[in-house]
Amino acid sequence: MKELNTICIMCPMGCPLKIVGDGEKVEVSGNTCKRGEIYGKEELLHPSRVITSLVILEDGSVASCKSSSPVPKERIADVVDAISHISAPKTTKAGDVLLKDALGLGVDIIATGVSPKSGLN
């Protein structure tokens, strides 16, 4: 049995949710509508997030990046660590794949933008 207390983020109401259950049967309480129930179940069983982070390019400029799809929550730290080990050329541009199939999770790490080198870096 897993239990989770959180807030529903599907609308501004922000109902406090209590979600209890396992793979077979999940009970959601505190929700006002069906959307809260669906969200709650997903949050208990398969919570996942898109990760965004940075990669410092060879010339010191900074590229922002994201995972191509949501990563299971318990693997976020590992993926962030994998991103920190990426080295990428200074010709990197938005849309480039920086890391394919990160940790075998089936998600790519993609550059979302590159900041011009400033006086600071």
Added chain:
Amino acid sequence: MTELFYDVVVIGGGPAGMAAALAAREKGAKTLILERDVRLGGILNQCIHQGFGLHYFSQEMTGPEYAKRFSDAVAQTDIEVRLEAMALGLGEDRTVSVLSPSRGLEKIRAGAVVLAMGCRERTAGAIMLPGTRPAGIYTAGMAQKLCNVSGYLVGKEVVILGSGDIGLIMARRMTTEGAKVKLVLELMPYSSGLKRNIVQCLEDYDIPIKYSHTITRVVGSPRITGLYYAPVKDRKPILEQEQYVSCDALLLSVGLIPENDLLNGLDIEMSPVTGGATVDERRMTTIDGVFSCGNVLHVHDLVDNVSREAEIAGAAAADFAMGKLAERGKQYAVVAEGDVRYALPQRIHEGGVQKLFFRVGRVVKNCRLVVESGGKTLLSKKYMVLAPGEMGSVDIDASALEGDIKVRLEI
């Protein structure tokens, strides 16, 4: 000094400025964007998180990606973009003085001007933060820029004051980059940020937030070493319950101020509530041919709304510049009452269906938003909840108005 002329001059090259310029160009106006930064995109360049564009593009993307959609579109047109170009002055005759390293000081005459300068953050001075002024205190947006654009982490043990979205987003960013975010303090009993950010930026990382708490003293020299904080009652800290937390950085996420310094000294009506100019439904200010949109008009939480609002302003600016701004019906004032903190535009000309933006002053549950003109009810819409952190919008039928438009809540 050289003098130039454009139909539409857009001041600011963030999402508002780019969308306004594109809409103006679409109407055939010769258009110029002035941007003081080295690139277009505004605040979006540093918002590397996901959460933009769900409404406008029906696709969720990061800030830089959203900005790129627009900057690529601008590059496809003959819109002129001047970077590192800071607008220093604006005259009521719509002349703009601009300073840039490559061209020095210039005066540009404009058929119409669109203000799209965005916001700046309130600082430690602006909120009269008690204690000394050591190093290590940053506005959340500054810390965000240093992190996401320059690759610098401003501290290892962080406290955040204020639960605005930038603060919440930075709590997650700093954690992901290896810092420990010890605490978020919020003066109000609720967050001014989006729910999604409370869950995904704080709860996901077990970062505690204390509502109705504030900082009583900052300590450390030359760098911050910690701070005292206490619960707040009737807007006063209860000093007997003061506690200490050590930290090497303090981030402030205590609100945004529309960056309207350009308007100082002009005979233009400003709203004391939004901090922006007052506008009609075309986003024209009380100076003919001067339009305003995006965060410089009122603080938006969703960039999608910024883009849409800017398109209205840009199109109307082009029409004005080319003498095509259509005659409108009679003008009425839009007045926010009670728990409705403001409604925008502040003036509406009779005619058609029009969109009203509004914000409430406190969290209100199970209420109705009522919009009236004279004695006539234009709209009565039920809400399960309205919160100050989330701007609302409604469409009203303004084709037959009977008097000033009043926007209020019925509880």
